[in-house]
Amino acid sequence: MIAYIKGILVNIHEDAVIVDVQGVGYEVFCAAPFVFQASLHNEITINTYHYVREDTQVLYGFRDQDEKLLFTKLISVSGIGPKGALAILASIDTQGFIEAIEREDDKFLTSFPGIGKKTARQIILDLKGKLSAIVSISAQSAESKPSREVSKGVQEAQEALKSLGYTEREIRSITPELQKENSNNTDEIVRTALALLMRN
Template identity: 80%
Template sequence: MIAYIKGILVSVNENAVIVDVQGVGYEIVCANPFSFQASLHHEVTINTFHYVREDAQMLYGFRNEDEKILFTNLISVSGIGPKGALSILGGIDAGEFIEAIEREDDKYLTSFPGIGKKTARQIILDLKGKLSAVVSISSQSSADTQNREASEGLQEAQEALKSLGYTEREIKAVMPELQQESTSNTDEIVRRALALLMRN
């Protein structure tokens, strides 16, 4: 099994990318090949799934491990082959799709070409509860992003308050309340801080 390919991205077309690994060009079929366009002529590492059948061998590529896990699980469902799985991946966020499976959202699943009600029910039957690890990774990633944005918003707000003439001591006095705010928008944090400072 070829788990990933690391080399120089030499070509991108509408169906696949070609990665040169020490003089050998690997054609890797992807859901969205042009998502790798920015790395053209640079070194890339692409997660891959080596698909083997009697009449063909194919390498399928993915932007991250979540997509690969979802792909391998989708092709295990009766009625979905690699081409169908790729068409699904081409138009979704992996975490969003998995959440739809978990909440048994037939309407969402049947919105993809080639997936009727029967196949949607089969996806739910076969995959519900099996992809929670991917969901937790996505959720953690989302939480990390939100935390980072909130921290940046607070830092920018502190700088703005200093420029308005407030002292470090005055700003620190209102920080505990500001940290409880649900927004990461700097302007909103500054407005809230000014209200607190005027009250104090």
Template identity: 75%
Template sequence: MIAYIKGTLSTIQEDAVIVDVQGVGYEIVCANPFLFQSELNNEITINTYHYVREDTQVLYGFKNEDEKYLFTKLISVSGIGPKGALAVLGSVDVTGFVEAIEREDDKFLTSFPGVGKKTARQIILDLKGKLTSMVSVSGEQEIVDTSNPKTSDSISEAQEALKSLGYTEREIKAVVPQLQSENNSNTDEIIRKALALLMKN
């Protein structure tokens, strides 16, 4: 297996980066290649997963080991392939995703492209309890009860409002875990909090 690639970041494409290693260009498919924009033409080390099947070989790249580990776990779930796993990684931080699995939040999981209710339940069944070591906060603190329907509805309303303001789905999903941790059912307050978080990002 190819665990990482170290070389000069020569090109950033829509879905991949190319790293030059002593004259050989390695194409590495990433969830969001533009995260590496600041490293263009510099030496870089990218964690990689070498995906091999009878009809294809692809190098997938990640910003850190946590992303890579989550990717390997996701593709082990029935119904999720590499593209689906990358879509998840490109839309949420690792901590937020792990917390969603631990609290069995299938509504949150089905918000990702290609993840239906059946697949969301399979993710929870296969991965619950197996990823908690990736989350820095511990035990009871990390699992927030968002079963309150008022809170869920308010967050959904806030997401729609943010979309109407021109924010992308990816930007909105990045702040949803923090909004859920507030456990606030006031839509206006959730929107104000979300806007403050989006301004920081």
């Protein structure tokens, strides 16, 4: 199996990236290919999942191991294939998605592409309690006064990032880190957010 691809990122398409590895171009399908924009024409390492069936072989790519692990868990659920799993990954906040599974919130899960009530219940049945390796579900979701103040700052920072052209998914992906910021200063949170987005 191909666990990762390391080479020059030569092209980015709507649903995939092309990585040149010693003269061989690998097409790697991703949930959000443009998160790799900053690495275009530079060397990059992309975590991959090598999907093999009798009639097809496809490489799926992820920006980190957590996203890859969630993908593998999702495709283990009856009714969710690789394309469906990518569509889910393209539109979720990972922590929020996992918390919804833990609290058995099928209404929330059905808001994602391709997930009906039956599939939502299957996700809960198959994955509840099995995703702790991805993110720690803790009491941080319980609101306290300080956390509300931080959340307000984060919301203002999110709006600023949108005005700079970042997508909802990119912003959601760093929101858990921003929530840890012990600051109510929107400018400081925006600077932290930009640093995280560049790192990703």
